[in-house]
Amino acid sequence: MPEQTPRQAGTASTLPPPSVNGSAPPPPAAAPVRRRRLRTSIGSARTALIVGVLVLIVLVIFIIQNADAVKISFLGAQVRLSLAVALLIAAIAGALLMAAAGTARITQLRMVMRRDRRRSPQA
Numbered sequence: 001m002p003e004q005t006p007r008q009a010g011t012a013s014t015l016p017p018p019s020v021n022g023s024a025p026p027p028p029a030a031a032p033v034r035r036r037r038l039r040t041s042i043g044s045a046r047t048a049l050i051v052g053v054l055v056l057i058v059l060v061i062f063i064i065q066n067a068d069a070v071k072i073s074f075l076g077a078q079v080r081l082s083l084a085v086a087l088l089i090a091a092i093a094g095a096l097l098m099a100a101a102g103t104a105r106i107t108q109l110r111m112v113m114r115r116d117r118r119r120s121p122q123a
Contacts, residue, residue: 063088 066084073079 059088 063082063084066087067082069080070083070086071078071080072086
């Protein structure tokens with residue numbers, strides 16, 4: 001039977017003690033260190049520019065393929081314009097409504113945070 005050495009005072013080991021018959025599990029392998037890619041504002045702007053150009057190309061193709069004029073009636077007003085422009089106006093109006101709703105919610109949350117900060121003074 002092999003002799004076990006006593007641990008030094010004040011040291012702790014995270015490994016299990018060695019077994020008598022040598023069947024202790026091997027120590028865990030160190031995980032490989034992954035480097036994080038740095039994001040810069042120029043890189044983000046470049047990506048946004050590329051995406052914007054691609055969306056613009058798709059939009060131009062859409063407008064060219066849907067150039068037929070349609071009659072649009074809304075609350076008694078009648079307008080005749082191309083289908084693509086009408087759909088584009090509808091999409092912009094929807095985006096503006098969603099932005100207004102999001103802005104209202106963010107403003108509401110900021111007001112709640114300010115109120116909570118005033119009620120609980122920090123020490």
